[in-house]
Amino acid sequence: MVYDFLANLRDNNPLLLGLIRVLLIIVPILTLVPGLIWYERRLLSWMQDRVGPNRVATITLKNGKKIKLFGLLQPIADGVKLFFKEDITPKAIDRLIYFFAPALALFPAFALGGTMPWGPSEGFYGLLTPIANVDIGVLYVLAISSLGVYGIVLAGYASNNKYSLLGGLRSSAQLISYELAMGVAVASIVLATGSLKLTEIVRAQEGPLFGAITGLQNWFILTPYGFVAAVVFLICMVAESNRAPFDLPEAENEIIAGYHTEYSSMKFAVFFMGEYAAMFIFSGIFATLFLGGYNMLPINWLALGDYSSALKGVGEFMHSVNYWGAPIWFIGKCVFGITVYIWARATLPRLRYDQLMSLGWKSLLPTAVANFVVVAIWILAVRLHGFWIGVAAAALSYGMMYFLFKSFLGTVDKDKKVLEKRSVELVDGVVPEPVAAS
Amino acid sequence: MSLVPSIPPTTEQALFLGMAGLAAAASLGVVAIKSPIRAALCLVLNFFVLAFIYFSLGAQLLGITQIIVYAGAIMVLFLFVIMLLNLSAESETRKKFDFKIPLAALVGLGVFGIVGSQVLLPLQAINQPLSANDWGKPQALGYSLFTVYAWPIEAVSILLLVGIVGSIVLAKRKV
Numbered sequence: 222m223v224y225d226f227l228a229n230l231r232d233n234n235p236l237l238l239g240l241i242r243v244l245l246i247i248v249p250i251l252t253l254v255p256g257l258i259w260y261e262r263r264l265l266s267w268m269q270d271r272v273g274p275n276r277v278a279t280i281t282l283k284n285g286k287k288i289k290l291f292g293l294l295q296p297i298a299d300g301v302k303l304f305f306k307e308d309i310t311p312k313a314i315d316r317l318i319y320f321f322a323p324a325l326a327l328f329p330a331f332a333l334g335g336t337m338p339w340g341p342s343e344g345f346y347g348l349l350t351p352i353a354n355v356d357i358g359v360l361y362v363l364a365i366s367s368l369g370v371y372g373i374v375l376a377g378y379a380s381n382n383k384y385s386l387l388g389g390l391r392s393s394a395q396l397i398s399y400e401l402a403m404g405v406a407v408a409s410i411v412l413a414t415g416s417l418k419l420t421e422i423v424r425a426q427e428g429p430l431f432g433a434i435t436g437l438q439n440w441f442i443l444t445p446y447g448f449v450a451a452v453v454f455l456i457c458m459v460a461e462s463n464r465a466p467f468d469l470p471e472a473e474n475e476i477i478a479g480y481h482t483e484y485s486s487m488k489f490a491v492f493f494m495g496e497y498a499a500m501f502i503f504s505g506i507f508a509t510l511f512l513g514g515y516n517m518l519p520i521n522w523l524a525l526g527d528y529s530s531a532l533k534g535v536g537e538f539m540h541s542v543n544y545w546g547a548p549i550w551f552i553g554k555c556v557f558g559i560t561v562y563i564w565a566r567a568t569l570p571r572l573r574y575d576q577l578m579s580l581g582w583k584s585l586l587p588t589a590v591a592n593f594v595v596v597a598i599w600i601l602a603v604r605l606h607g608f609w610i611g612v613a614a615a616a617l618s619y620g621m622m623y624f625l626f627k628s629f630l631g632t633v634d635k636d637k638k639v640l641e642k643r644s645v646e647l648v649d650g651v652v653p654e655p656v657a658a659s
Numbered sequence: 660m661s662l663v664p665s666i667p668p669t670t671e672q673a674l675f676l677g678m679a680g681l682a683a684a685a686s687l688g689v690v691a692i693k694s695p696i697r698a699a700l701c702l703v704l705n706f707f708v709l710a711f712i713y714f715s716l717g718a719q720l721l722g723i724t725q726i727i728v729y730a731g732a733i734m735v736l737f738l739f740v741i742m743l744l745n746l747s748a749e750s751e752t753r754k755k756f757d758f759k760i761p762l763a764a765l766v767g768l769g770v771f772g773i774v775g776s777q778v779l780l781p782l783q784a785i786n787q788p789l790s791a792n793d794w795g796k797p798q799a800l801g802y803s804l805f806t807v808y809a810w811p812i813e814a815v816s817i818l819l820l821v822g823i824v825g826s827i828v829l830a831k832r833k834v
Contacts, residue, residue: 368730368731400732
């Protein structure tokens with residue numbers, strides 16, 4: 222019935238259906254962002270061995286019993302606080318850009334999901350997702366994510382504050398550097414798929430693993446080249462959303478709060494929300510590109526019947542579970558991505574600026590480019606000579622790339638200055654002598 | 660109102676006129692606004708609207724490349740430089756008569772006249788607002804780039820590589 226209604230809408234009133242599709246991306250993000258903030262604070266607390274916000278939403282009954290909700294309403298309390306805070310606007314600002322910047326920061330975060338499918342493109346979900354199944358799906362994601370820098374840069378400029386300006390500058394340099402590696406990592410996936418459409422990329426991952434094992438799905442993170450691309454993409458994704466350990470634009474111990482130093486109350490909340498929405502959608506993009514999109518497990522359920530007829534019924538049942546639960550699996554993968562974000566924040570210290578630049582330009586970009594070449598060799602060798610020759614060729618080319626890179630670094634780094642090295646021994650260690658910068 | 664007499668006014672035309680008007684206004688803003696950062700933002704707006712005009716023509720790849728390359732990368736660099744130099748709006752007022760102004764206007768009008776006389780007349784005869792199907796899709800472009808134009812694109816990519824190597828050589832510290 223719902224299907225007929227939607228199909229009717231598609232034929233007669235595509236504009237309304239488009240609006241429904243947009244709302245199906247925007248509304249879940251808007252509703253999940255507060256929960257996300259709670260999740261981050263609690264998980265971070267757990268990882269850092271403290272308690273975190275656990276008091277809000279504890280109801281004490283008359284007989285003294287308490288109903289605990291683990292502080293789930295903390296984000297609402299935070300939101301109310303942000304609403305009622307005094308909204309201070311500095312005098313010496315560029316007023317137009319100052320007010321415009323938070324909106325500009327929020328826009329790409331939401332627009333990013335425009336081509337992302339959260340369900341299969343056949344049947345019922347095909348009517349609801351993605352918003353636009355255009356031929357340039359992946360390019361759209363790259364384009365919109367590169368627009369994310371404007372909000373930050375303009376906020377930094379308009380605040381007329383040195384630290385804000387520094388934050389904006391850092392952000393723009395960071396985004397430009399990491400965009401390249403991200404683009405090349407995505408390009409290797411596009412090469413392996415043969416299409417720029419995100420729906421096609423997911424469908425390519427539903428094929429047999431390595432093109433040979435029919436029972437498993439070819440999730441790109443399970444393939445060697447896809448794994449390398451996934452690592453590069455993951456790092457670039459964290460850098461693009463300005464999260465720790467890449468939160469130099471808002472490094473609080475160096476430049477107060479960076480680009481949003483001069484923003485208070487809801488204007489700050491908008492930046493905050495944009496960051497979390499971007500995290501959420503970037504996780505979704507990561508899931509779409511590398512983790513098989515909306516599929517539950519990397520198993521081709523229907524192919525199970527080929528192995529044993531006893532599994533056939535199970536396979537068909539699980540196939541329909543896999544189909545109808547698609548949004549759940551997808552959101553689950555998004556939550557996994559966010560967990561990785563928080564995990565990285567809890568684990569890794571912030572990068573120094575030169576480390577940031579050398580990681581982006583000297584490690585990630587060469588790795589991504591080498592991976593791109595290897596994917597091309599892999600595809601060519603598999604097509605011409607079959608699977609195992611392809612594996613051998615890919616392994617050989619990875620090795621060659623590695624030695625080329627090493628020998629190249631050897632020639633470059635020979636005369637490199639020895640930078641200051643810092644190390645700390647906590648237990649019973651000898652404190653190392655500091656190596657002076659020559 | 661019809662832009663081209665041979666095409667009846669449609670919603671598409673209204674959309675086009677709206678976007679083209681915005682693009683033209685933004686490009687005027689680039690040269691008219693004193694504050695460098697606002698002028699640069701006008702340029703961003705112009706690129707963005709131009710990309711939407713490409714989209715409306717069915718040239719998806721061209722439009723998205725416009726956003727990635729110009730709005731996403733080049734303009735960010737522009738903003739970066741403007742912020743780094745901390746340029747502010749020029750405060751000097753031009754009092755003396757400068758003979759360059761009427762000269763520039765004359766040259767500009769002349770160029771507009773030459774280009775317009777060549778472009779506007781053929782435009783009158785256009786009666787097909789949309790390009791052929793699949794014209795602007797990545798498949799079509801990729802196919803022609805890697806078959807018909809394989810050698811030119813290799814040549815161009817080598818040129819770009821030379822450019823990159825040259826810039827590294829120029830910028831690198833002496834070893």
